[in-house]
Amino acid sequence: MGDSGRAGSPLHAVSFDSFDVRISSLNMPYQYLEEIGTADIAFEATGRDLSELFSDAADATTNVMIDNIEAIQPRETRQIELSNDKLDMLLFDLLQELIFLKDAERLLLRMRQLEIEEKDEKLFLHGIAEGEPLDAERHHQRADVKAVTLHDFSVERTEGGWKARVLLDI
Numbered sequence: 001m002g003d004s005g006r007a008g009s010p011l012h013a014v015s016f017d018s019f020d021v022r023i024s025s026l027n028m029p030y031q032y033l034e035e036i037g038t039a040d041i042a043f044e045a046t047g048r049d050l051s052e053l054f055s056d057a058a059d060a061t062t063n064v065m066i067d068n069i070e071a072i073q074p075r076e077t078r079q080i081e082l083s084n085d086k087l088d089m090l091l092f093d094l095l096q097e098l099i100f101l102k103d104a105e106r107l108l109l110r111m112r113q114l115e116i117e118e119k120d121e122k123l124f125l126h127g128i129a130e131g132e133p134l135d136a137e138r139h140h141q142r143a144d145v146k147a148v149t150l151h152d153f154s155v156e157r158t159e160g161g162w163k164a165r166v167l168l169d170i
Helices: 051-067 087-107
Strands: 011-016 020-023 030-033 040-046 075-084 107-119 122-133 147-158 161-169
Touching: 030 051, 040 051, 051 087, 051 107, 051 122, 051 147, 051 161, 075 107, 087 107, 087 122, 087 147, 087 161, 107 161
Parallel strands: none
Antiparallel strands: 011 020, 030 040, 040 161, 075 122, 107 122, 147 161
């Protein structure tokens, strides 16, 4: 979903105080924003359409939790069904759901299918997430994401598609 054309991209390290982040320099769908805060991690995610934006924002959130998201194997599947009146809050709800599943079930998930539709002035997200329980030996833990914050949270249309700005409390 948001991974096409990115495999094998060179990585660069960026430091957030004591937090080390590997950042791809080619076709990266998200970038971390150092200037926002020290107890928080901020990122901007982009996508050609809303499904790609939401998937890339979900990957960025998971990539804060572990630095090798490609190691997550599709051993378990979860249907994710969400609805909201506002587009930005629908993304907020998705990211919170992924954090909840990591905390409640120690489950790391990646969005594999995602569809957003509007009916009767309400937005609906239908998604399939795949992943597996957190394995400290295989998943290189980075930070414990506690929540998505509403500070500076946004979703907006751009010339090339969509952009989201997210601040995670760690």
